[in-house]
Each structure stands twice: as C-alpha cells, then as structure tokens.
Amino acid sequence: MTTLAYLGPPSTWSESAALLYAGQDARLLPMGSIPAVVSAVETGLAEQGVLPVENSLEGAVGLTLDVLIHETDLPIVAEVVVPVQHLLLARPEISLADIKVIRSHPQALAQCRRFIERVLPNATMAATLSTTAAVEEVLREPNSAAIGTPRAADLYPVQILARNIQDKQINETRFLIIAPDAAPPTGSDKTSICFAVKQNQPGSLMAVLHEFAARKINLAKLESRPAREQLGQYIFLCDLEGHRDDPPIAEALQRVAAITDGFKIFGSYPVWRRA
Numbered sequence: 455m456t457t458l459a460y461l462g463p464p465s466t467w468s469e470s471a472a473l474l475y476a477g478q479d480a481r482l483l484p485m486g487s488i489p490a491v492v493s494a495v496e497t498g499l500a501e502q503g504v505l506p507v508e509n510s511l512e513g514a515v516g517l518t519l520d521v522l523i524h525e526t527d528l529p530i531v532a533e534v535v536v537p538v539q540h541l542l543l544a545r546p547e548i549s550l551a552d553i554k555v556i557r558s559h560p561q562a563l564a565q566c567r568r569f570i571e572r573v574l575p576n577a578t579m580a581a582t583l584s585t586t587a588a589v590e591e592v593l594r595e596p597n598s599a600a601i602g603t604p605r606a607a608d609l610y611p612v613q614i615l616a617r618n619i620q621d622k623q624i625n626e627t628r629f630l631i632i633a634p635d636a637a638p639p640t641g642s643d644k645t646s647i648c649f650a651v652k653q654n655q656p657g658s659l660m661a662v663l664h665e666f667a668a669r670k671i672n673l674a675k676l677e678s679r680p681a682r683e684q685l686g687q688y689i690f691l692c693d694l695e696g697h698r699d700d701p702p703i704a705e706a707l708q709r710v711a712a713i714t715d716g717f718k719i720f721g722s723y724p725v726w727r728r729a
Contacts, residue, residue: 457481458631459491459500465586465606467536471629472504475534486583488517492526495632502531502633509538510626511565518630519679522720523648523689530646530721532631535728539625540566541607542616543589544599550615553577557588558601561627566601569619574599631723640724643697644674647707650681650689650716658713659690665709666694669702689716697722 458476461468462484472482483500485491495503505518522530540562544553556563556570557580563570570577577599582588588600589610599615600606607614637643651658666673674693681687696703698719711717 455479455481456502457483457500458502458504459483459485459494460504461485461488461491461506461584463584463586463590465589465603465609466584467538467603467627468504468506468584468629470603470605471506471534471536471627474536475504475532475629475631476502488515489521489525492521492528492632495528495634496526502631503528504534505630505632506561506627507630508628509561509565510624511621512561514677514679515561516679519691520682522630523679523691523718524682526632528632528634529636529719530630530723531633531635531637532723533644533726534629534631535726536627536629537625538565538620538627539604539618540601540620541604541614542569542599542619543592543602543607543610543612544615545593545596546611546613548597548599548613548615550574552597553599555580555595555598556601557582557591557598559583559585559588562588562601565620565625568621569616573616628726632721636721637723639697639699639722642725642727643695643700643722644725645694645696645698645703645707645722646691646720647694647710648689648691648716648718648720649710649714650687652713652715653687661713662690662710665706665713669706671696671702671706695725 491503592600
C-alpha cells in the first residue's frame with residue numbers, strides 16, 4: 455500500500471485529493487506544510503506527495519510553484535482535479551449575528567470573498583495553515599466561524615451555517631502527485647516545464663514558443679513567476695500536451711534547453727480525466 459503525504463490535518467482539500475487519487479484504503483500521512491510534504495517524499499517517509507498547484511478562481515498556488523522550481527527535483531507523476539465546495543461552519547450555539555471573525559486558509563478566504571463582503575461585511579478575516587486548522591480554532595473560541603470542507607463538517611462537532619459560499623459554483627483545485635520515479639507514457643499525457651529566457655534579447659520568449667509551434671505541440675498553460683533573484687527577472691512555467699519521451703516533445707525540449715537561461719522538466723504524467 456502506497457503512503458501519500460499531504461497538507462494536513464485530516465479533512466483538508468489535500469486529503470480529499472489524496473483519497474480521490476489513491477482510494478479510501480490509502481495510507482495517508484498528514485504534514486504541516488507544502489515543503490514538509492516534499493521533504494516526506496525525499497526522505498522516504500512517504501512514497502508519494504500531494505501538492506495543490508492551482509485553483510479555477512484564484513489561480514496558481516505560489517508556494518507549490520516555488521518549491522517545484524527551486525527546492526526539489528522530484529518529478530510530477532500524476533494530477534488530480536477536485537471539485538471544491540466551501541461551507542461556513544461554526545459551533546452549534548453560534549448564529550450568523552454572533553460572528554466577528556472568519557478563519558480559514560488564505561486560498562479559501564479568497565475564493566469566498568464575495569460571500570464574506572455581502573453577508574458578513576464587518577467580520578475580520580484570519581488566515582490559518584489549513585481549512586481544518588480553522589475549524590479546530592473555531593471550536594475553541596466564541597464569536598467565530600470557519601470556511602471548511604464537507605468532510606470537516608462530518609468529523610467535527612460543528613453546524614453548517616451556509617453551503618456553497620465560494621464566489622462561483624464551478625470551483626476546482628488541481629493537485630499534483632510527486633514521487634521519486636518518473637511516470638511512463640500512457641498515450642494521453644501532459645509535460646510540465648519551466649525556463650528563463652535570455653535577458654535583454656528581443657524575441658527570446660517568441661523563439662521558445664516557436665520551437666513548440668513548429669512541431670504542432672499544443673501549450674495547455676503558460677504563466678510567469680518572479681525568479682526570486684532580481685526585480686524584472688521571471689521564470690516561465692508551461693504545460694505541454696504530450697510526454698517528454700514522445701519524439702516531437704523530446705526534440706523541442708532539447709532545443710528549448712539550448713536557447714534558454716535555466717531550464718527544468720517537472721515531469722510528464724497522465725492527463726486527469728473527470729469521472
């Protein structure tokens with residue numbers, strides 16, 4: 455049985471992703487942070503790790519991207535997309551009028567901004583390490599509520615004050631699975647890379663994109679992130695359709711590596727298929 459490390463404690467969305475990926479009988483190892491998940495896999499505490507990478511409302515999870523770029527060489531071997539439904543949870547005796555503080559993970563608070571502004575405009579938002587940590591803190595203090603998961607509502611003695619409070623009903627979070635060994639081709643794969651273009655050289659990004667376009671390789675995503683070295687320097691992150699071992703992909707990646715300042719393949723892995 456594979457052990458999966460995830461951002462805990464139990465009842466977080468990361469746990470939901472781990473269960474969706476590995477099944478209800480999976481052996482799960484909750485960790486206190488995203489870097490800790492990576493360290494668990496690197497040191498053999500877990501065989502695989504689950505990392506949140508982007509949300510359909512709030513975009514990229516910057517900490518995960520920074521860890522993948524700068525801190526680990528573990529390859530991505532799979533992806534999981536989890537539908538997200540946020541609940542407003544509180545102790546059983548608390549009413550909406552009692553709430554002075556709303557606690558949750560920063561991503562959850564951001565995804566429910568409209569509800570908070572309209573329904574609880576005078577409440578203070580307080581960030582926690584996870585949605586589960588928010589529920590645990592709310593159980594210890596009066597006049598507060600947490601934005602949490604349906605699983606947290608089942609595991610903890612709380613009431614559900616409101617359901618589906620995210621800004622849009624279609625709300626999904628994408629998670630990546632990392633492991634020591636790369637994933638083989640399946641015929642329906644995605645490859646994730648990052649690169650830095652040559653500074654002060656006009657057309658350097660266009661030259662990279664041309665290598666993919668010339669081989670009819672579709673880019674599923676392209677975004678930039680600060681290089682964390684000097685203001686104005688950026689790293690580009692790209693998802694390609696296909697596996698790194700496919701001849702056109704392999705050829706393009708070889709060319710891109712030759713014309714960029716800094717190049718890294720995060721991994722090739724099966725495209726997630728919704729049930």
